[in-house]
Amino acid sequence: MRYLLEYFKKYKLESILAPLFKMLEATFDLLVPIVVAHVIDHGIPDGNTRIIVIDFILLLAMALLGLGCSFTAQYFAAKAAIGTATGLRHQLLAHIGTLDFSTMDAIGTSTLVTRMTSDINQVQNGLNMFLRLFLRSPFIVFGAMIMAFTIDSRLALIFVVAIVVLFAIVFGIMAITSPMYKRVQRNLDGVTGQTLENLNGVRVIRAFGREGDQQRQFSEINGRLLFSQLKVGRVAALMNPFTYVVVNMGIIAILWMGSRRVDGGVLLSGDIVALVNYISQILVELVKLANLVVLLGRAIASMGRVGQVLDTRSAMEFSGNTSGDDSSSEAVRFDHVGLRYSSSGDEALSDISFRVERGQTIGVIGGTGSGKSSLVNLIPRFYDATSGRVYLMGRPIGEWDPAALRDNVAVVPQKAQLFTGTIRSNLLWGDESADDERLWSALETAQAADFVRQKPEGLDEPVSQGGRNLSGGQKQRLTIARALVSHAKILILDDSSSALDYATDAALRRALKELPGDLTVFIVSQRTSSIQHADMILVLDDGKLVGAGGHQELLETCPVYKEIYDSQFKKEVSA
């Protein structure tokens, strides 16, 4: 909520003017019955046409003024609400950019996207409606009551009773139905889930001939949905007749008690007409208010979720300003490193120590969940080690300036991620100032030059969202080229050649070896063939480093490595 307050301050004028003009409009609405009463009580009995015409003009003027006020109010409300939403979106995305990956993983990507999009939209809607209606509806409800008091204080008591009862009915029914609507939503999710299951499993379902059973299951869930819909429908439907009865009882009471007052000479018949008009207005506004409360409830919940993300602080601090040290011959050193993603979970890495010299090629191998990605993610400081220390070029990684750190370490993640634009715009991520020659040489090394050349527009070939117009292998090679464009001294390939066939994979490794300079390369892979020629192979098993050394050495000394190798290769040779 406090984030919203900041925006209220920023749009102070709009936030005040919008409800103000709305109330002005409502005031005109409230005055109408009084004017009508004036016509009936003074214009008609006296046959005074002048009064009638003047009142008519007054009503017209109020209609036009009301329109003007309302337009003004709508404009300011929209401006404040949308300005706030736009600002919130910027603030949120900027904030997401500062979160560390442990935090982001915990929140989840899809959740963050929902916060950015639909949640902020809800906030925008709610705010807009709040500025427009939240003062107007109560104003009319209580305004009508006050007007009634100005006409006749005893008859006005009917209004007090009616308002209380109507309020109880409208909000009571809402309170009863809202958990029931949630149940309907859950059942609807169930229908969605079952449909998805049937679609995703269509081959297995048909292979086993279980179509009938799946359909029966669906019918059951579908039936539950129907039942919950009917149940809530029955209760929600009570709102109309109940409120209708209350309003009409109010009218009866006004007529009956009013007739006595007219008889006693206290009131005129025009006053009775005015009172009847007022009581009808109350109901309309109460229903609007109820709907507004629902909308606001949703908006507040959304704002709470957005606020939660904004409240999350990055657990990682960048305090250092080291920007590389060329004197050290060491590229990366791990000193008893442990990593735990969440305080409750097991260690993803424990007690890892190794040292890598510049220019070396390092293979990292192990089964799924053995911690390969976790290990290499520590080098660009995507995560901080929970115990031990990581050194980059001789300096503790925490002392590095973030920009310098990222200039020195290039990562090719497991999931090939490209961005909307062109092949060139994607490659330039590595280095804004790179010329075509540099781009092509990176493409050559990444084994991507051939297919880029075949594209009708070459480097300027468009890349659609997420690179959907490229094959998996092409995307992977482009992400490798992108990393090569940068001047990084350390290149990390995180299982990033999995979509390449063996021949291309081998060619890529050869080309990386032939690059000039002392590029240090980490290759994470599941295939022994991809890493067996590395200078050093790190073998991980269940988060522990169980072997480090050359291929032959490991075959003799490391049973886990031998097992992996055998499963992929050696057994076949002996078979």
Next chain:
Amino acid sequence: MKKPTVRRILELISPYRLLAAASIFCALISSAAQLAIPILCGYAIDAMIGEGQVFTGTVLRMAVIIAAVTAAAAVAQQVLAVCNNKLTYRICRDMRESVSGKIHRLPLSYLDGHQSGDLVSRMVADVDTFADGLLMGFTQLFTGVISILGTIIIMLWLNGLIALAVVLLTPLSIFTARFIATRAHKYFVEQADVRGEETALVNEAIGGQRVVRAFGHEERTLEEFDKVNEELGKASLKATFFSSLTNPSTRMVNNIVYAAVILIGALSAVSGSITVGQLSSLLSYASQYAKPFNEISGVVTELQNAVACAERIFELLDQKEETPDRADPVSPAPEGRVELHDVYFSYDKERPLIEHLSLKAQPGQRIAIVGPTGCGKTTLINLLMRFYDPDRGEIFVDGADSRDMARHDLRGRYGMVLQDTWLCTGTIRENIAYGKPDASEEEIVAAAKAAHAHSFIRRLPEGYDTVIRENGADLSAGQRQLLCIARVMLCLPPMLILDEATSSIDTRTEARIQAAFARMMEGRTSFIVAHRLSTIREADLILVMKDGKIVEQGRHQELLENGGLYATLYNSQFAPA
């Protein structure tokens, strides 16, 4: 609105005729009662002329009548709402049921060619919108029309001139609303476009956050985002502001109508042609009269939406289904013999895929399918399982043309384990018994043991009763695959279709899966999408696929000597770089 769609909607309603009739009847009563009340109030007010001139008897009588009418209207309203709910939600249930049933009968070519999200959205969102439209139609259309007609008649009866003024002026409010709505629509489309663009950008920026960070691109990404964000702000302001003009504008028109009624009414009252009570009734009508008009214009849009959604649903329901099985299907004795004879197949007629493919698999033989990722190995599985039918040529199973067999029978002869594992929501036990729901406990445990799945199942908190949710999200990929193997183990049909694991499974589980596969394959004809050299070398026939085509077939040694694609693949995979 196309007539056939409307007629089909009416057909959907027809089983619930009685409810529909009750709904219309109640709408009549409730509208009539609501129309009567202003008149009754008018009478009561006319009974109060002034001090000492109040006819208490009349007022009392009117009060009683109003109470009675209110009660009738309230009951009618409640019955109306309940009828309408039953009507719409039951129709929607029926529609969902047919869509779900349809999914099981659609050919796979349709399901593969359409995103599941799209089909689900028809099932959920479209049916929902349809329900909303139908419900609003039933609730507001009839009552609205009845109210409008009733109001006009009563006003004509009370005072012709005022009636004429109201009837002529009120449509103004509808035109105003329409006018603004069409303008606003343009801005809404613009807003939706920009919003889509922004969502795409947000997806990229957040989904690719690792890359953004790795390249220090945060600021640039934020700048790009701000540009679109700014644009969205502008588009939203226009759309929101313009659409928010509708209510005030129609309200103004109504206020003007109201003022006109007062002017004419008061002047008529002065001349004595109407009473004050009648004027008060007329004013009530004038203010109520616009409401059904506005509602109806809303209902018309909703109904148009509903019809559009119904069309999308009907379109799905009208899709051609799988060709039905022969009425007298043949069922040869299961042996495990498969023969493809000059088969042609392609998904897209423009791009031929499988051409001129013939192969013979004798009972007990192993056929390995190899090739780079995405080479179309699944196409062959699709044809064998008759998920797709070949364009030309025949597939014989145990000597019979597979098209002469019932699909159920044909598919039952194959045990299929795909890498893309699928488990149903239910317990582990139910999943293993998926192909044989009446299997005994012993059989299930035996199958799990044979599949090397028993030990991990036993270690789960609920053992065989552990409920699998979301396709087994809390099981590892390897464990899911073991369950799929156990599922086939329980039936053990004469032929197998197996998909060997690639790199996503750890070595130990993979060894288990291999052992389970080996055990299953004993004495069975097997088609294996192979990644392991041992499987390939021991195969009786190797099919080498590339770009969806079978480019080579033969035994290991033969193919190596040919020096074709197989030789290249073999050398790059297993020879030093």
